[in-house]
Amino acid sequence: MDIITANRLSDGAVVFLTASGWSTRIAEAQALEGKESVAAALARAAADAEASIIVEPYPVDVERRAQGLTPTKLRERIRAQGPTVGHSKDLHLQVQAA
Amino acid sequence: MSDAQAQLPIWKDGSFGADAWVAVSAETELPADPAPILVPLAEFLAEAGRYTARDGDIGVLVGAGEDVHPLVPYLGDLRLIALEFPKFADGRNYSTARLLRERFGYAGELRATGDVLIDQIPLMRRCGIVSFAVKHEPTRRALLAHHSVEVRHYYQPVQSDAEVPAGTRPWARLPAARLPAA
Amino acid sequence: MYRYDEFDEAFVRERVAQFSDQVARRLAGDLDEEQFKPLRLQNGVYLQLHAYMLRIAVPYGTLSSRQMRKLAFIARNYDKGYGHFTTRQNLQFNWPALKDVPEILGHLADVEMHAIQTSGNCIRNVTADHFAGVAADEVADPRPYAEILRQWSTIHPEFLFLPRKFKIAVTGADADRAAVRFHDIGLQVKRNEAGELGFAVWIGGGMGRTPMVGYQIRDFLPEADLLAYSEAIVRIYNLYGRRDNKYKARLKILIHEGGAETIAAEIEQEFNEIRYGVLRLPDDEIRRIETYFAAPDYPTRASESVPFKRARLADPAFDRWVGNNVSPHRAPGHAIVTVSLKPIGGVPGNATADQMDAVADIAERFSADEIRVSHEQNLVLPHVALEDVKAVYDALAAAGLATGNAGLVTDIIACPGLDYCALATARSIPVAERISERFGNPERQQEIGPLKIKISGCINACGHHHAGHIGILGLDRKGEEFYQITLGGSGDETASIGEIVGRGFSTDEVVDAVQQIVDTYIVHRESSEESFLAAYRRLGPAPFKEALYGTA
Ligand code: SF4
Numbered sequence: 001m002d003i004i005t006a007n008r009l010s011d012g013a014v015v016f017l018t019a020s021g022w023s024t025r026i027a028e029a030q031a032l033e034g035k036e037s038v039a040a041a042l043a044r045a046a047a048d049a050e051a052s053i054i055v056e057p058y059p060v061d062v063e064r065r066a067q068g069l070t071p072t073k074l075r076e077r078i079r080a081q082g083p084t085v086g087h088s089k090d091l092h093l094q095v096q097a098a
Numbered sequence: 099m100s101d102a103q104a105q106l107p108i109w110k111d112g113s114f115g116a117d118a119w120v121a122v123s124a125e126t127e128l129p130a131d132p133a134p135i136l137v138p139l140a141e142f143l144a145e146a147g148r149y150t151a152r153d154g155d156i157g158v159l160v161g162a163g164e165d166v167h168p169l170v171p172y173l174g175d176l177r178l179i180a181l182e183f184p185k186f187a188d189g190r191n192y193s194t195a196r197l198l199r200e201r202f203g204y205a206g207e208l209r210a211t212g213d214v215l216i217d218q219i220p221l222m223r224r225c226g227i228v229s230f231a232v233k234h235e236p237t238r239r240a241l242l243a244h245h246s247v248e249v250r251h252y253y254q255p256v257q258s259d260a261e262v263p264a265g266t267r268p269w270a271r272l273p274a275a276r277l278p279a280a
Numbered sequence: 281m282y283r284y285d286e287f288d289e290a291f292v293r294e295r296v297a298q299f300s301d302q303v304a305r306r307l308a309g310d311l312d313e314e315q316f317k318p319l320r321l322q323n324g325v326y327l328q329l330h331a332y333m334l335r336i337a338v339p340y341g342t343l344s345s346r347q348m349r350k351l352a353f354i355a356r357n358y359d360k361g362y363g364h365f366t367t368r369q370n371l372q373f374n375w376p377a378l379k380d381v382p383e384i385l386g387h388l389a390d391v392e393m394h395a396i397q398t399s400g401n402c403i404r405n406v407t408a409d410h411f412a413g414v415a416a417d418e419v420a421d422p423r424p425y426a427e428i429l430r431q432w433s434t435i436h437p438e439f440l441f442l443p444r445k446f447k448i449a450v451t452g453a454d455a456d457r458a459a460v461r462f463h464d465i466g467l468q469v470k471r472n473e474a475g476e477l478g479f480a481v482w483i484g485g486g487m488g489r490t491p492m493v494g495y496q497i498r499d500f501l502p503e504a505d506l507l508a509y510s511e512a513i514v515r516i517y518n519l520y521g522r523r524d525n526k527y528k529a530r531l532k533i534l535i536h537e538g539g540a541e542t543i544a545a546e547i548e549q550e551f552n553e554i555r556y557g558v559l560r561l562p563d564d565e566i567r568r569i570e571t572y573f574a575a576p577d578y579p580t581r582a583s584e585s586v587p588f589k590r591a592r593l594a595d596p597a598f599d600r601w602v603g604n605n606v607s608p609h610r611a612p613g614h615a616i617v618t619v620s621l622k623p624i625g626g627v628p629g630n631a632t633a634d635q636m637d638a639v640a641d642i643a644e645r646f647s648a649d650e651i652r653v654s655h656e657q658n659l660v661l662p663h664v665a666l667e668d669v670k671a672v673y674d675a676l677a678a679a680g681l682a683t684g685n686a687g688l689v690t691d692i693i694a695c696p697g698l699d700y701c702a703l704a705t706a707r708s709i710p711v712a713e714r715i716s717e718r719f720g721n722p723e724r725q726q727e728i729g730p731l732k733i734k735i736s737g738c739i740n741a742c743g744h745h746h747a748g749h750i751g752i753l754g755l756d757r758k759g760e761e762f763y764q765i766t767l768g769g770s771g772d773e774t775a776s777i778g779e780i781v782g783r784g785f786s787t788d789e790v791v792d793a794v795q796q797i798v799d800t801y802i803v804h805r806e807s808s809e810e811s812f813l814a815a816y817r818r819l820g821p822a823p824f825k826e827a828l829y830g831t832a
Contacts, residue, residue, distance in 0.1 A: 011378060083330070
């Protein structure tokens with residue numbers, strides 16, 4: 001299963017392709033099964049890259065786990081969840097708790 | 099490609115103009131005199147006589163990374179040297195431009211061709227390039243609108259009539275006069 | 281410090297306007313990402329794993345208190361309240377929005393700072409010895425030369441699209457604190473037999489995928505020739521450096537493949553063409569720039585301070601901190617203080633906005649308003665009176681900055697790694713944190729002595745692992761992080777590249793492996809006077825291999 005991720009052009013935020021646009025929450029990402037739906041989603045993403053909304057879209061392999069859609073690769077988990085250490089992590093946890 | 103781009107591809111002295119130069123190679127028949135011809139560097143060097151015997155202006159096209167030293171004896175015969183930038187990020191011909199102008203004293207037209215974009219044009223100018231074959235539409239629009247936000251305080255002395263020394267630092271330069279942008 | 285005149289001020293404002301226009305054109309779609317990327321990189325803006333990153337230039341690592349406060353201000357208002365000092369004496373913010381960058385650059389320009397050429401395939405921010413101007417062992421201050429090089433390389437029209445990045449470092453002492461042998465151009469200021477100033481010149485050093493110690497091309501280059509010679513080197517590189525493969529595009533590969541002597545001959549020939557041209561530096565201009573870097577007027581002080589000595593006797597933690605973090609100063613009764621950004625178990629090189637402000641205040645009161653950033657990701661207060669050292673220590677302690685570990689095993693260099701970096705293959709910061717915790721005990725660190733551990737999260741080697749006494753390189757093996765260890769690297773005047781000790785270690789194993797290496801050193805060293813590096817050079821890898829893998 002795949003989802004499409006990118007960075008928002010204006011502020012760089014990590015975003016995920018939803019059925020209708022882009023979200024900063026991976027939980028709202030559109031889960032894609034099969035090559036064709038990935039290709040169709042990438043085409044939508046490419047159009048948004050062309051339109052200067054997002055940059056560098058690419059597909060990410062995910063699984064459905066207890067906590068929801070979870071990337072299988074460590075890099076993508078860190079990208080979705082934030083740094084695992086340091087000041088940003090602490091801030092991230094505060095945001096999540098709030 | 100827009101019509102304007104096809105008919106008036108060359109930006110020079112503040113406006114777009116036609117490209118009179120006819121691209122030729124070893125295989126092509128040469129056009130009738132006195133049409134100006136543009137010959138790739140290697141082919142020109144291989145058979146210079148074929149081109150210089152004609153009665154017509156000669157230009158040479160220099161690819162990125164091509165050595166121009168063998169061209170030096172012919173520089174007086176050339177009215178145009180076109181320097182290719184296959185990708186804007188390939189910076190070799192900036193050095194070649196300065197060598198031609200500053201080391202070898204080439205006085206004819208120096209042109210940039212290939213991937214020529216608005217943000218690189220000021221750098222090319224400082225290296226001695228005076229005309230630009232521009233395909234990129236936003237660049238063409240920006241040039242026509244004279245929209246070019248440049249840094250016009252320079253920390254490098256290049257050989258240029260358009261710049262004058264500034265202050266005590268021997269390497270600092272300013273534009274000689276406030277010319278219209280690009 | 282260098283101060284902008286009207287020319288520099290106008291320059292940097294125009295540069296802000298230029299980049300603001302580029303950002304606006306990108307947001308409007310007139311520039312596509314491929315066209316914009318080199319432009320934003322030339323202004324220090326990366327797109328990283330989570331967000332944009334802005335790398336701000338701290339030329340040759342020198343900052344005033346006012347500048348440091350501005351960095352704190354930016355951290356608070358445009359980022360998440362902290363910043364990361366890098367191995368190239370720069371500062372990185374990890375979370376700025378692209379649309380805010382023009383405004384941030386405006387704030388920086390207010391304090392004579394910028395982000396120009398902190399990335400991209402151009403001549404990067406020039407680095408220098410972080411003890412420049414105050415070190416007891418210095419021939420001359422390297423920073424005037426670094427400043428001249430900074431100006432010459434800034435928006436150099438010929439050299440903004442080089443095959444790859446190009447790094448220059450300058451030092452002024454035999455003890456190499458700027459790793460000049462690992463730079464594209466490394467310069468050491470020296471005097472010839474006639475007493476004239478000039479440089480020993482190395483070229484083609486670098487880390488990355490193919491680490492190489494620089495080739496010494498000149499034993500003595502007269503100072504007047506600095507710019508002409510640099511221009512000759514960069515021109516030859518621009519014309520002939522490879523552009524077909526980014527891992528083979530650095531100057532070191534051109535020298536390796538073309539032959540050092542051949543390339544050196546080309547450079548000398550090019551230099552001879554331009555040597556007596558406009559780039560020749562007039563003596564009075566060098567001397568004029570030097571005046572900017574003149575040391576403050578130190579009040580005359582006795583070379584020893586009784587209160588200082590008493591404080592050391594009274595407080596063992598202070599005494600230990602002094603032993604590690606205070607270095608000899610050229611002026612009697614003064615000291616150079618290293619502010620460690622390596623708290624035990626913390627992120628190497630990070631400082632919060634509050635800490636930046638605290639350091640700015642301390643520098644204003646006790647260090648002639650001056651701060652340095654070291655390539656070892658620490659800060660330095662270069663002008664502290666011995667009498668004030670205790671007060672500085674107390675103030676640093678209040679800000680959580682009094683870790684007394686400079687040069688010791690927990691003074692770890694680590695790149696951002698997979699927690700931040702889009703190119704990473706593994707995390708570096710958590711490994712640094714765990715090693716730091718493992719060796720956190722002050723007595724234990726003292727017993728081990730000088731030891732440099734350097735960690736990179738991928739082959740690009742931003743954590744300088746090749747030059748670590750113990751180097752750690754994070755890699756990816758079938759989706760799992762694992763770590764390759766090298767031993768015996770060094771970035772100083774005895775520069776060497778670390779040797780891979782054997783197969784790599786998992787995340788769980790790597791800290792134990794480091795401990796085994798350290799324990800092996802302790803067992804085999806001749807005395808506590810023999811440093812890890814000296815012992816490794818004497819012993820070779822065999823005992824370490826045996827300890828790690830059971831067989832030699
Ligand atoms: S070494 Fe690799 S992981 Fe670390 S900062 Fe450099 S590119 Fe990123």
